[in-house]
Amino acid sequence: MKRIDTIIFDMDGTLLNSLGDIADGVNYILKKYGYPPRTYDEIKSFVGNGAARLMSKALPDGQQTPDFERILEEYKKYYLDHNNIKTSPYAGIMDLLRELSLKGYKLAIVSNKNDKNVKSLNKIYFEAYIKTAIGESKDIKRKPAPDMVYKAIAELGSTIERAVYVGDSEVDILTAENANIPCLCVTWGFRDKEYLKEQGAEHIIDQPHELLEFLGEELVSEGV
8 A cells, every 4th residue: 555645736836837927927917007027037936925925026015015906906817817828737747647647646736826727727737637726715724824735635535644745945845844744845846956955845856757756665565
C-alpha cells in the first residue's frame, strides 16, 4: 500500500504558467486608471497571496488607493474573461498528471486564485485527472491557512498522513507546514531555488518527473 497516495497541487507557477495573462490583466487595469505599468518580474514577485494582495502591491499607494475595491473587482472580472490567452501547463505537467492518475493517486488543486478562475482553468486543462479544485472565496480562508488543504483532502477521502503538497512559493511552504504535511517545492515556477531554500524548503524538484521519483522513495509494501 502507498504511504503517500494524495497529491495537493498549487496552480499558478506549479501546474500552470499563467504569468502572461496575470501581468496583462494587471497592466490593463493600471493603464485604465492612469497608473504606471509593472514589469513581468515585478508582477511575478507579487503573485501568490490572492488578487487583493496582487493589486495592492501593483498600485503605487496599495490599498490606500482611491477606489481600490472597485479597481480590484474590475481586475477580477477582466482576468476571468482573459485568463487563458497566454496561459498553458508547464512542460511535463500533463504527462505527470496522466502517470499519477494511472497509478491511482488522488489529486487536487488548492490556490489563492479566485475560485471561479481555478475551476475554469481546471476544467480546461486538468479535469480528466483532477476533480477537486479549490480557490479563494469568502467561504474559506486562503493560504497559508491550511483550510483549503484540509477541505481538498476531505473531498478526496484521504488523510493528512497520506498527503503531500506541491508548490512554488513561500506561501506554499507555509501552507504545507500549517497543514502538517510534507512540501515539495518546484523551481520552474515563480520563485527560484535559492529563494526557496532561504524560505526553508526541504524538498526541491527541478522537473515534474522528479515528483514520481520522490513518491517512489515513499512507497511501502505491506505483507511482503
